Amino acid sequence: MAAKKDSADSLGYAEAVTELEAILTELEADDVDVDRLAEQVRRAADLIELCRGRLENAQVEVTRIVADLDALDADVDDE
Secondary structure: OHHHHHHHHOOOHHHHHHHHHHHHHHHHOOOOOHHHHHHHHHHHHHHHHHHHHHHHHHHHHHHHHHHHHHHHHHHHHHO
């Protein structure tokens, strides 16, 4: 499982979402392969974790950038 999680880490956000959509489509099918069910759910969980982490990192970065811009504006206003 660690190898699959490592491969998930190398995916971009859009690729992870695309793979999640494919897994969801497979799980919604009338002929779900029960032998692959747990594997697919585990993979989906890894991909969701990756996407959440990427979103959190982006939020932190955007917040930092906006704070830096606000600080620059405050410095300009003080001059």
